[in-house]
Amino acid sequence: MTKEKNNKPLKELPLGFVDRKEKELLVRDFIISNIKEIMIKYGFQYLETPSFEYTDSIGKFLPDKDRPDEGVFSFKDENKWLSLRYDLTAPLARYIAKNYLEISKPFKRYQLGTVWRNEKPGPGRFREFLQFDADFVGTNNLQADAELCIMIAEILEKCGLSKEEYKVKISSRKITEELFKKINLSENKQKLSVLRALDKIDRLGWTEVRKLLSEGRKDKSGDFTDGANLDKSKIEIIEKELKKKKPVTDDLLEILKIFKDYKFNNFEFDPSIIRGLEYYTGPIFEVNLKFDVTNSKGKVIQFGSIGGGGRYDNLVSNFGNYDAPATGISIGLDRLVYALMQKKEFKIKQSKPVVICVFDKNSMKEYIGLQTILRSASISTEIYPGEGKLKKQMEYANKINAPAVILYGENELKSGKPTIRNLSTGKEKSISIKELSYEIKKII
RNA sequence: GCAGCAGUAGCUCAGUUGGUUAGAGCACUAGUUUGUGGAACUAGGGGUCGGUGGUUCGAAUCCACCCUGCUGUACCA
Known part of the structure; x- marks a missing residue:
């Protein structure tokens, strides 16, 4: 008898995977229909790429690990490793590299698709989620970067958010690059840990970030994080540079000018926006929600950004001889749905029989x-x-x-x-x- | 990965210093006479008390390990 019980199939879901019910799906459909409408208005092409890619094709930026399933879901098929895509940008780069000659540049495409990440889920974060991406490929024109920001703002407003409820933050990789030159930092590993530390200014404040830039920091659960081991004078220079309220790099100045022409002003220059990504080369942006989000127990939780992006001029060239500068943005749709569902006025009519x-x-x-x-x-x-x-x-x-x-x-x-x-x-x-x-x- | 907290019915939880057949509310099912929902009443089903092992005459309760969840932190292409 006990044996029979043990043989019953599990009704539980794997960690980080969820069933999504009608209420949530209707909100999601609403957001998607807004996105599609605006994408058409802005002149983007619709594209779909498969869920699986060769790990090698999308793995160029994975941490160099022996195991190809570090952070991604992979399996070996006839001696070749396949992976479920972890974002829509790497498959786009692969698509461009494969079809480079047929594609007329500049190429603008948008894509909606499920992506998978083999990592620990958090509040509003799952291991399977829907992402929306819009990218410009084959142009250095910063008009593209500016338009992405304006477009994302239009999408959020179309979904019912007011100007007070979200903010587009912009910065540029050039700021930190110049900073590294200034303090004579060349070692890549140390650069990365500085970037990671700076990425947390928003959440932790300068006092804690200073610790992360020097010897390290202990968080309130008692866990210790190693620091970047910079000396005091260098930290002071970093702090002084990043506390500047106005951008000085030429790329951002130009974007600001374009924003002005569009009469777009719901943005904020924030040099602490890092986005942690190694592949960004120029302007970077992030979209943050400004209203409180609560979890299932009614507790206010840190929600963070619902998306972001930036310029990645070297991504396509990794595949071969083609060189295609690009810039793009992505939005985590499920996170946006989760946040929007908490706004009381968000009731979607559904016709019942x-x-x-x-x-x-x-x-x-x-x-x-x-x-x-x-x-x-x-x-x-x-x-x-x-x-x-x-x-x-x-x-x-x-x-x-x-x-x-x-x-x-x-x-x-x-x-x-x-x-x-x-x-x-x-x-x-x-x-x-x-x-x-x-x-x-x-x-x- | 690391750390803190938690795991009792489908859900929210109670369960006294270890002591009989483990409880409540909501939900569910059936009924309160023939063809009428959202209310009330009655009855009923449903739990290896997260798992395994241990201590004990006896464990939901104590101990160990594991699993899962939440929160923070790290990583995040």
């Missing part, structure tokens, strides 16, 4: 007749799909939020006039079949 009650199976022909009339009038309709008494059918209709039920029993069949019951008011009305669709539409 009118339920035709079954009194007698011998009358199915009549029920189907009514259903056909309603469905051909594009009214969501169903004949009660279960079995049972009228009471049970009413309970069902109530539970699925049906706007009305149609009663077509013995009495009604005699007169040929079905009764419709409005489930929100409880009122019933005898209606001729001719007027049925019209009356139901009034209720919906």
Whole structure:
């Protein structure tokens, strides 16, 4: 007996994977439809690439590990490693490199797709999630970078956010590069740990970041993080440079000018935006939500950015001889959905079916007749799909939020006039079949 | 990965210093007479008390290890 129990299949989901229900999916669909509309307006092409790629194709920027499944989901297929994509940028670079000669440049594409990451999930973060990307390939024009920021702002506003509820932050990789020259930092490993430390200014503040730049820091759970081991004078220079309120690098100055021409002002220069990515070469941006987000227990949690991007001029050239400067942005849709669902006014209308009650199976022909009339009038309709008494059918209709039920029993069949019951008011009305669709539409 | 906290019914939780057949609310199912939902009442189903091992006459309760979740932290292409 115990053996049988042990053989039962698991009903649990793997870590970081979730079932998504209608409520969430409707919000997601709403966001997606806004995105598509705006993408068309901005002139981007729609592209889809497969979920799997050769690990080698998208793995150029993975940490050089012996195991190809570090951070990604991979398996070996006929001696070649395949990986589920971890973002949409690396597959884009692969796509460009493969089809370089056929693609007219500049190339603008947008893409919606699920990506997978084999890492620890956090609040609003899963191991499988939907991402939206828009990229310009084959142009050095900073108009592209500026337009991405403006476009993302338009998407968020279209989704119902006000200017106070989000902010586009911009910076440039050039700022930190110049800084490294200034303090004579050349070792790549140390550069990276400085960048990582600076990335946390927003969350931890300068006092803690100074610790990370020097000997290291202990967080409130008692865990210790190694520092970058810089000396005091260098840290002072970094701090002074990064506290500047206005950009001085030529790329940002130009973007600011373009913003002005577009009358776009919901941005903020923030030199502490790092984005941790090694491949960025120029302007970088990040989109932050400004309102509180709570978890399932009602506690306010740190939500962070819902997306970002920047210029990556060397990514395509990694594949061969083609050189294509590029810039792009990506948004984590599920995180945006999670945040948007917490805004009270966010109720998406969903049309639920009118339920035709079954009194007698011998009358199915009549029920189907009514259903056909309603469905051909594009009214969501169903004949009660279960079995049972009228009471049970009413309970069902109530539970699925049906706007009305149609009663077509013995009495009604005699007169040929079905009764419709409005489930929100409880009122019933005898209606001729001719007027049925019209009356139901009034209720919906 | 590291650290702190937690795991009792589908959900939210109670369970006294270890002591009989482990409880509540909500949800679910059936019924409160024939064709009427959202309320009430009655009855019912449902738990290897996260898992394994140990201490004990006896463990949901104590100990060890493991698993899972939450939160922070690290990594994040």
